[in-house]
Amino acid sequence: VAIVTMIAAAHLGFFRNLDEIAKAKAEIFEGLEPEGAVVLNRDDARFKLLDKMAHATGVEHVYGFGENARSTFKLTKCELHADHSDIIARIGGHEVTARIGAPGRHMVQNVLAVLGAAHLVGADLDKVASALADLSAERGRGKRHVLRHPGGSTSSYPGGLITLIDESYNANPASMAAAMALLNATPVTGEGRRIAVLGDMLELGDHSAKLHAALADLIVGTGTRTVFLGGPE
Structure with a gap:
């Protein structure tokens, strides 16, 4: 098969x-x-x-x-x-x-x-x-880690906890869309926030600039409050 x-x-x-x-x-x-x-x-x-x-x-x-x-x-x-x-x-x-x-x-x-x-x-x-x-998500492909904030519980970090979703294995437009949808579906409590940390999508050649720009539409339609971007693209 x-x-x-x-x-x-x-x-x-x-x-x-x-x-x-x-x-x-x-x-x-x-x-x-x-x-x-x-x-x-x-x-x-x-x-x-x-x-x-x-x-x-x-x-x-x-x-x-x-x-x-x-x-x-x-x-x-x-x-x-x-x-x-x-x-x-x-x-x-x-x-x-x-x-x-x-x-x-x-x-x-x-x-x-x-x-x-x-x-x-x-x-x-x-x-x-x-x-x-x-079934559980693999490392780099959605694995979740619960981290403790060093400052303890605050309005931004109820219970002093942060959930980190590790999607770091690789990125392309389809996997970015899936990751943003997953982040949007993850509930927050109190004044908790959804934060996206996004790196470059590689191996896109001449299509790279256009496909990176298109990520804005993916993000704007979600409940993500803050976005950090890393990389020349």
């Missing part, structure tokens, strides 16, 4: 456009065993292009995941919370209810692909779904 989670503007400096990124990712299809399956994001604008390339490689079994009505592995209900998500999905004719231990809408999309792959290889979907509750 080969999964392509989505086509985003990561490493765009090495490609002319997103279609070229899709073509590079499609190279994974060449390594499939006969009768292998491809699982694609049906909500992604490049689904049709990837679907076409998979069939051109000789893949006969292509499945889609997402909210799209034509998805084989379809999300039917989703409740996002600060530290987890609750979903109901239709997977191969079965209704699957799951709690996802790692928060964020982007994690829900990834889990749909995982459930689809599990179904295709004949795994026990109930066991897979129950295991998702123990």
Whole structure:
């Protein structure tokens, strides 16, 4: 089973456009065993292009995941919370209810692909779904740390605590959007604030200035109070 989670503007400096990124990712299809399956994001604008390339490689079994009505592995209900998500999905004719231990809408999309792959290889979907509750964010990809403010409890730091969300692994426009959405969904108490500390998105080539400028629209629409920026971009 080969999964392509989505086509985003990561490493765009090495490609002319997103279609070229899709073509590079499609190279994974060449390594499939006969009768292998491809699982694609049906909500992604490049689904049709990837679907076409998979069939051109000789893949006969292509499945889609997402909210799209034509998805084989379809999300039917989703409740996002600060530290987890609750979903109901239709997977191969079965209704699957799951709690996802790692928060964020982007994690829900990834889990749909995982459930689809599990179904295709004949795994026990109930066991897979129950295991998702123990899923936690990795270091650099959403891991949370609770820090104590040296000055103790203040109006800005109720209980003297600061929650640090570590999204430092890498950045591209899609991951920035996911990180800002996750920050916005994280509750604050009292006069607590949401603070974003953002570094440069690398490997964007000639698109870099435009894509960095576009982050302003992402931030303005959220409850983030303060933004610190680091790097020449």
